[in-house]
Amino acid sequence: MRAVRDLPAPPASVVADGAPASGRYAGRIAHIDWRELSGSFRRSAVWRRFHHKRWQYLGLGNEAVFIGLAIVDVGWTCTAFAYVFDRKNKRLLADWSQDGLPGLQCQLSDAPVTGAWAWFRGLGAHLSFEHQAPDCMQVKVKTSGLNLELEIDLSAAAPWLLAMGAIGTGGVAHATQKSSALPVRGQVQVQGQTFALDDAWASIDSSNGLLARNTDWRWACAHRPDVGFNLQNGYFGGNENALWLNGELIPLGAARFEFDAQQPLKPWRVSTDDGLLDLSFSPEGARQQNRNLLIAASQYIQPIGTFSGWVKPATDAAPYAVSDLLGVTEDHRSTW
Incomplete structure:
Protein backbone atom coordinates (compact mmCIF):
# COMPACT_ATOMS: atom_id res chain seq x y z
CA MET A 1 0.00 0.00 0.00
CA ARG A 2 1.30 3.46 -0.94
CA ALA A 3 0.45 5.94 1.77
CA VAL A 4 1.17 9.51 2.82
CA ARG A 5 1.28 10.80 6.38
CA ASP A 6 -0.12 14.31 6.88
CA LEU A 7 1.13 15.73 3.57
CA PRO A 8 -1.30 17.42 1.13
CA ALA A 9 -1.30 17.10 -2.64
CA PRO A 10 0.83 19.67 -4.53
CA PRO A 11 -0.73 23.01 -5.42
CA ALA A 12 -1.17 24.03 -9.04
CA SER A 13 1.60 26.66 -8.79
CA VAL A 14 4.74 27.28 -6.74
CA VAL A 15 3.44 30.83 -6.12
CA ALA A 16 0.32 31.68 -4.09
CA ASP A 17 -0.82 35.31 -3.71
CA GLY A 18 2.60 36.58 -4.76
CA ALA A 19 4.55 34.46 -2.24
CA PRO A 20 6.14 31.00 -2.40
CA ALA A 21 3.54 28.29 -1.71
CA SER A 22 5.58 27.11 1.26
CA GLY A 23 5.17 23.57 2.52
CA ARG A 24 5.85 19.90 1.99
CA TYR A 25 3.58 18.02 -0.40
CA ALA A 26 3.15 14.46 -1.65
CA GLY A 27 3.21 14.14 -5.43
CA ARG A 28 4.63 15.78 -8.51
CA ILE A 29 4.15 19.34 -9.72
CA ALA A 30 3.86 20.01 -13.43
CA HIS A 31 5.82 23.27 -13.67
CA ILE A 32 7.95 25.68 -11.62
CA ASP A 33 7.61 29.36 -12.51
CA TRP A 34 8.66 32.12 -10.10
CA ARG A 35 7.59 35.08 -12.29
CA GLU A 36 4.39 35.69 -10.32
CA LEU A 37 6.28 36.51 -7.12
CA SER A 38 5.41 40.01 -5.91
CA GLY A 39 5.92 42.40 -3.02
CA SER A 40 8.98 41.61 -0.91
CA PHE A 41 9.63 38.49 -3.04
CA ARG A 42 9.87 40.35 -6.34
CA ARG A 43 13.28 40.92 -7.95
CA SER A 44 14.44 42.48 -11.22
CA ALA A 45 14.92 40.40 -14.34
CA VAL A 46 18.68 40.93 -14.10
CA TRP A 47 18.76 39.72 -10.48
CA ARG A 48 16.70 36.65 -11.39
CA ARG A 49 19.00 35.88 -14.30
CA PHE A 50 22.04 35.55 -12.04
CA HIS A 51 20.33 34.00 -9.01
CA HIS A 52 18.07 31.45 -10.70
CA LYS A 53 19.65 28.05 -10.03
CA ARG A 54 18.33 24.77 -11.45
CA TRP A 55 19.71 21.26 -11.32
CA GLN A 56 18.80 17.70 -12.18
CA TYR A 57 20.65 15.06 -10.15
CA LEU A 58 20.41 11.30 -10.41
CA GLY A 59 22.03 8.85 -8.00
CA LEU A 60 21.82 5.09 -8.50
CA GLY A 61 23.65 2.02 -7.33
CA ASN A 62 23.80 -1.69 -6.65
CA GLU A 63 26.34 -4.00 -5.02
CA ALA A 64 28.94 -3.30 -7.73
CA VAL A 65 28.81 0.45 -8.44
CA PHE A 66 27.36 3.78 -7.43
CA ILE A 67 26.76 6.40 -10.14
CA GLY A 68 26.13 10.12 -9.75
CA LEU A 69 25.01 12.37 -12.62
CA ALA A 70 24.00 16.03 -12.68
CA ILE A 71 23.30 18.99 -14.94
CA VAL A 72 23.38 22.37 -13.19
CA ASP A 73 22.36 25.77 -14.58
CA VAL A 74 23.48 28.61 -12.28
CA GLY A 75 22.27 31.43 -14.55
CA TRP A 76 25.51 32.80 -15.91
CA THR A 77 27.16 29.43 -16.55
CA CYS A 78 26.29 25.75 -16.46
CA THR A 79 28.10 22.57 -15.56
CA ALA A 80 27.60 18.83 -15.71
CA PHE A 81 29.27 15.87 -14.08
CA ALA A 82 29.16 12.08 -14.21
CA TYR A 83 31.03 9.68 -11.99
CA VAL A 84 31.15 5.91 -11.51
CA PHE A 85 32.39 4.52 -8.20
CA ASP A 86 33.62 0.92 -8.02
CA ARG A 87 32.38 -0.33 -4.63
CA LYS A 88 34.50 -3.52 -4.63
CA ASN A 89 37.80 -1.73 -5.22
CA LYS A 90 36.71 1.52 -3.55
CA ARG A 91 37.81 3.82 -6.35
CA LEU A 92 36.38 6.09 -9.02
CA LEU A 93 36.36 4.44 -12.43
CA ALA A 94 35.18 7.68 -14.07
CA ASP A 95 35.03 11.26 -12.85
CA TRP A 96 34.03 13.61 -15.67
CA SER A 97 32.90 17.22 -15.42
CA GLN A 98 32.70 20.15 -17.81
CA ASP A 99 31.41 23.74 -17.89
CA GLY A 100 29.38 25.37 -20.62
CA LEU A 101 27.17 28.26 -21.67
CA PRO A 102 23.47 28.18 -20.67
CA GLY A 103 21.13 27.91 -23.65
CA LEU A 104 23.97 26.96 -25.98
CA GLN A 105 25.54 23.96 -24.26
CA CYS A 106 22.89 23.11 -21.69
CA GLN A 107 19.20 23.53 -20.96
CA LEU A 108 16.97 22.42 -18.11
CA SER A 109 13.21 22.29 -18.22
CA ASP A 110 11.10 24.02 -15.55
CA ALA A 111 8.95 20.86 -15.45
CA PRO A 112 10.81 18.98 -12.68
CA VAL A 113 9.71 15.42 -13.45
CA THR A 114 6.42 15.62 -15.35
CA GLY A 115 7.62 15.99 -18.94
CA ALA A 116 11.06 17.06 -17.75
CA TRP A 117 14.11 17.18 -19.91
CA ALA A 118 17.66 18.37 -19.44
CA TRP A 119 20.74 18.16 -21.61
CA PHE A 120 24.39 19.15 -21.73
CA ARG A 121 26.56 19.10 -24.83
CA GLY A 122 30.26 19.76 -24.40
CA LEU A 123 33.60 18.96 -25.94
CA GLY A 124 33.41 15.23 -26.73
CA ALA A 125 30.59 14.76 -24.24
CA HIS A 126 26.82 14.51 -24.06
CA LEU A 127 24.51 13.98 -21.06
CA SER A 128 20.73 13.99 -21.22
CA PHE A 129 17.56 13.27 -19.21
CA GLU A 130 14.51 12.89 -21.43
CA HIS A 131 10.96 11.61 -21.06
CA GLN A 132 10.13 8.90 -23.59
CA ALA A 133 6.66 8.39 -22.10
CA PRO A 134 4.76 10.04 -19.22
CA ASP A 135 6.36 7.77 -16.62
CA CYS A 136 9.60 6.69 -18.31
CA MET A 137 12.78 8.75 -18.21
CA GLN A 138 15.67 7.91 -20.51
CA VAL A 139 19.16 8.86 -19.35
CA LYS A 140 22.22 8.88 -21.61
CA VAL A 141 25.85 9.78 -20.94
CA LYS A 142 28.59 9.67 -23.53
CA THR A 143 32.08 10.89 -22.65
CA SER A 144 35.59 9.66 -23.25
CA GLY A 145 35.73 6.27 -21.56
CA LEU A 146 32.14 6.34 -20.26
CA ASN A 147 28.96 5.21 -21.98
CA LEU A 148 25.70 4.89 -20.03
CA GLU A 149 22.12 4.22 -21.15
CA LEU A 150 19.22 3.85 -18.72
CA GLU A 151 15.48 3.75 -18.55
CA ILE A 152 13.93 4.75 -15.23
CA ASP A 153 10.35 3.87 -14.27
CA LEU A 154 8.84 6.93 -12.56
CA SER A 155 5.50 5.30 -11.78
CA ALA A 156 6.57 2.46 -9.51
CA ALA A 157 7.86 4.37 -6.49
CA ALA A 158 6.33 5.51 -3.23
CA PRO A 159 4.86 9.05 -3.27
CA TRP A 160 7.22 11.79 -4.40
CA LEU A 161 8.16 14.64 -2.08
CA LEU A 162 7.70 18.24 -3.21
CA ALA A 163 9.14 20.88 -0.87
CA MET A 164 8.79 24.64 -1.41
CA GLY A 165 9.57 27.68 0.65
CA ALA A 166 11.10 31.11 1.07
CA ILE A 167 14.88 31.48 1.33
CA GLY A 168 16.34 34.13 3.60
CA THR A 169 19.75 35.84 3.75
CA GLY A 170 20.15 36.86 0.14
CA GLY A 171 17.83 34.38 -1.56
CA VAL A 172 14.10 34.43 -2.32
CA ALA A 173 12.52 31.01 -2.89
CA HIS A 174 13.26 27.38 -3.65
CA ALA A 175 11.41 24.24 -4.75
CA THR A 176 12.70 20.69 -4.92
CA GLN A 177 11.18 17.43 -6.10
CA LYS A 178 12.58 14.17 -4.65
CA SER A 179 11.85 10.54 -5.42
CA SER A 180 12.27 7.39 -3.41
CA ALA A 181 13.65 4.18 -4.95
CA LEU A 182 13.02 4.00 -8.71
CA PRO A 183 13.63 0.81 -10.73
CA VAL A 184 16.25 0.96 -13.47
CA ARG A 185 16.99 -0.88 -16.71
CA GLY A 186 20.28 -0.43 -18.52
CA GLN A 187 24.02 -0.64 -18.27
CA VAL A 188 27.20 1.39 -18.01
CA GLN A 189 30.45 0.80 -19.86
CA VAL A 190 33.56 2.28 -18.27
CA GLN A 191 37.27 1.51 -18.59
CA GLY A 192 36.56 -1.56 -20.70
CA GLN A 193 34.12 -2.99 -18.15
CA THR A 194 30.36 -3.38 -18.49
CA PHE A 195 28.12 -3.23 -15.42
CA ALA A 196 24.47 -4.29 -15.68
CA LEU A 197 22.19 -1.95 -13.73
CA ASP A 198 18.88 -3.82 -13.87
CA ASP A 199 19.15 -4.54 -10.13
CA ALA A 200 20.04 -0.94 -9.24
CA TRP A 201 17.78 1.58 -7.52
CA ALA A 202 17.78 5.25 -8.47
CA SER A 203 16.64 8.49 -6.87
CA ILE A 204 16.02 11.82 -8.57
CA ASP A 205 16.56 15.36 -7.24
CA SER A 206 15.05 18.12 -9.40
CA SER A 207 15.62 21.54 -7.82
CA ASN A 208 14.77 25.08 -8.91
CA GLY A 209 15.19 28.27 -6.92
CA LEU A 210 16.19 31.90 -6.59
CA GLU A 240 12.97 18.67 2.36
CA ASN A 241 13.54 16.19 5.20
CA ALA A 242 11.51 13.03 4.65
CA LEU A 243 11.45 9.29 5.28
CA TRP A 244 10.03 6.61 2.99
CA LEU A 245 9.17 3.46 4.92
CA ASN A 246 7.46 0.49 3.25
CA GLY A 247 5.73 2.75 0.73
CA GLU A 248 4.75 5.49 3.18
CA LEU A 249 6.05 9.07 2.92
CA ILE A 250 6.70 10.58 6.36
CA PRO A 251 7.89 14.16 7.01
CA LEU A 252 10.90 14.50 9.33
CA GLY A 253 12.14 17.23 11.64
CA ALA A 254 15.38 19.21 11.51
CA ALA A 255 18.47 17.19 10.60
CA ARG A 256 21.74 16.96 12.50
CA PHE A 257 24.99 16.03 10.75
CA GLU A 258 27.91 14.94 12.91
CA PHE A 259 31.15 14.46 10.97
CA ASP A 260 34.74 15.65 10.73
CA ALA A 261 34.88 18.14 7.85
CA GLN A 262 38.66 17.75 7.73
CA GLN A 263 38.39 13.95 7.49
CA PRO A 264 35.07 13.32 5.73
CA LEU A 265 35.85 9.65 5.03
CA LYS A 266 35.59 8.91 8.72
CA PRO A 267 32.14 7.73 9.93
CA TRP A 268 29.24 10.22 9.99
CA ARG A 269 26.12 10.27 12.13
CA VAL A 270 22.83 11.71 10.87
CA SER A 271 19.70 12.12 12.99
CA THR A 272 16.55 14.21 13.27
CA ASP A 273 15.32 16.21 16.23
CA ASP A 274 11.90 14.50 16.20
CA GLY A 275 13.48 11.16 17.16
CA LEU A 276 12.38 9.38 13.97
CA LEU A 277 15.81 8.74 12.43
CA ASP A 278 19.25 7.89 13.83
CA LEU A 279 21.80 6.44 11.43
CA SER A 280 25.55 5.98 11.18
CA PHE A 281 27.23 6.33 7.79
CA SER A 282 30.33 4.38 6.75
CA PRO A 283 32.03 5.95 3.70
CA GLU A 284 33.60 3.69 1.08
CA GLY A 285 35.04 6.53 -0.99
CA ALA A 286 34.07 9.92 -2.38
CA ARG A 287 33.83 12.25 -5.30
CA GLN A 288 35.11 15.75 -4.52
CA GLN A 289 35.92 18.97 -6.29
CA ASN A 290 37.33 22.28 -5.07
CA ARG A 291 37.24 25.17 -7.54
CA ASN A 292 38.03 28.87 -7.34
CA LEU A 293 37.18 30.89 -10.45
CA LEU A 294 37.67 34.29 -8.72
CA ILE A 295 34.07 35.36 -9.41
CA ALA A 296 32.78 31.99 -8.22
CA ALA A 297 33.95 29.15 -6.02
CA SER A 298 32.82 25.71 -4.94
CA GLN A 299 33.95 23.29 -2.26
CA TYR A 300 32.23 19.95 -2.59
CA ILE A 301 32.61 16.41 -1.35
CA GLN A 302 30.11 13.58 -1.81
CA PRO A 303 31.10 10.44 0.12
CA ILE A 304 29.54 7.16 -1.03
CA GLY A 305 28.80 4.43 1.49
CA THR A 306 26.19 2.67 3.61
CA PHE A 307 23.86 3.69 6.43
CA SER A 308 22.95 1.58 9.44
CA GLY A 309 20.81 2.26 12.50
CA TRP A 310 17.07 2.76 12.81
CA VAL A 311 14.10 4.81 11.66
CA LYS A 312 10.54 5.10 12.99
CA PRO A 313 7.25 6.14 11.37
CA ALA A 314 6.13 7.80 14.62
CA THR A 315 7.61 8.61 18.03
CA ASP A 316 5.64 5.82 19.74
CA ALA A 317 6.39 3.21 17.06
CA ALA A 318 8.96 0.44 17.33
CA PRO A 319 12.27 1.19 15.58
CA TYR A 320 12.74 -0.24 12.09
CA ALA A 321 16.28 -1.61 11.77
CA VAL A 322 18.35 -0.33 8.84
CA SER A 323 21.59 -1.92 7.66
CA ASP A 324 23.78 -1.63 4.57
CA LEU A 325 21.56 1.01 2.96
CA LEU A 326 23.53 2.41 0.02
CA GLY A 327 23.61 6.18 -0.38
CA VAL A 328 25.59 9.39 -0.12
CA THR A 329 26.30 12.30 2.15
CA GLU A 330 27.48 15.72 1.00
CA ASP A 331 29.19 18.82 2.34
CA HIS A 332 28.87 21.68 -0.16
CA ARG A 333 29.68 25.38 -0.15
CA SER A 334 29.16 27.54 -3.23
CA THR A 335 29.72 31.16 -4.22
CA TRP A 336 27.71 31.30 -7.44
Missing part, protein backbone atom coordinates in the same frame (compact mmCIF):
# COMPACT_ATOMS: atom_id res chain seq x y z
CA LEU A 211 19.15 31.44 -4.27
CA ALA A 212 21.71 33.58 -2.49
CA ARG A 213 25.14 34.13 -3.97
CA ASN A 214 26.68 32.28 -1.00
CA THR A 215 24.87 28.99 -0.42
CA ASP A 216 25.89 25.97 1.63
CA TRP A 217 24.35 22.70 2.73
CA ARG A 218 24.89 19.27 4.24
CA TRP A 219 22.86 16.54 2.56
CA ALA A 220 22.21 12.81 2.91
CA CYS A 221 20.17 10.55 0.66
CA ALA A 222 19.72 6.78 0.42
CA HIS A 223 17.00 4.59 -1.06
CA ARG A 224 15.83 1.04 -1.61
CA PRO A 225 12.25 -0.25 -1.87
CA ASP A 226 11.62 -0.81 1.85
CA VAL A 227 13.31 2.30 3.23
CA GLY A 228 14.79 5.58 2.05
CA PHE A 229 15.29 9.13 3.22
CA ASN A 230 16.34 12.64 2.23
CA LEU A 231 17.94 15.05 4.72
CA GLN A 232 19.31 18.56 4.36
CA ASN A 233 20.82 21.05 6.77
CA GLY A 234 21.65 24.45 5.33
CA TYR A 235 20.01 27.06 3.11
CA PHE A 236 16.62 25.25 2.96
CA GLY A 237 16.36 24.28 6.62
CA GLY A 238 14.33 21.14 7.25
CA ASN A 239 11.87 21.69 4.39
